[in-house]
Amino acid sequence: MEVPILKQGAVLIATFQAALSDADLNHLRMGLVQQVVKFRSRAVIVDVTAMDVMDSFASRTLREIAHMIRLRGAETVIVGIQPEVAFAMVQLGLTLEGVATALDLEEGLAYLNEKFKTTN
């Protein structure tokens, strides 16, 4: 299953679907970083609203995506973690330490706008 990546100015928006396999996640990881390079993006928003389960592999992949993108000098914001998914992640002992999160896409964009303003 392909993850759609939308370009909105200097920001790339990747929207996760419910049923992502490990292979899909790995594919996305490479694809996103390549697109950040190609478009000279300053930030990536990963929208996980539709994700039904965030297990150890998915959260590790998200952390890796965020770290790789940071090495490119861009920002990553994870948006839309559902309350039930967040609860399961905490029970499982998973963290997204060092990765910015926001309530939804709108809040994610607002966070980035604020950030770009202060760094300019």
Next chain:
Amino acid sequence: MSAGEIRVAINSDQDIVSARQKGRAMATELGFSSGDATLIATAISELARNIVSYAGKGQITLKMVNGLNRRGIAVIADDDGPGIPDIRQALRDGYSTSGSLGLGLPGVRRLMDEFEITSEPGRGTIVAVKKWRQ
């Protein structure tokens, strides 16, 4: 196979997704809240992942269980893989031999109400977990 029992063969990462989707559907059908169904689906995802990472293949069995005045779901993950030499160590947070996961079993234990593991080096591993409806 009796009614109320589903078996999912786990051979690849794609099967992890289908096992957890079937588990969520069954949990919902059994009247679990959507929050509990998410916990169950997450546990199934981790158990199926252990099968793929450590044994290569195995199966997940989902079934309805009846307790005293309560109903629940049982998830049994079994494989014929290398087994776990030190179960106590495997149940400690942070333990991993594949270098990537490490939180699997203790995490699954926290997600569910009951947790049982049997493993024999060279013969395989069976992890059986249950969650009761609140």
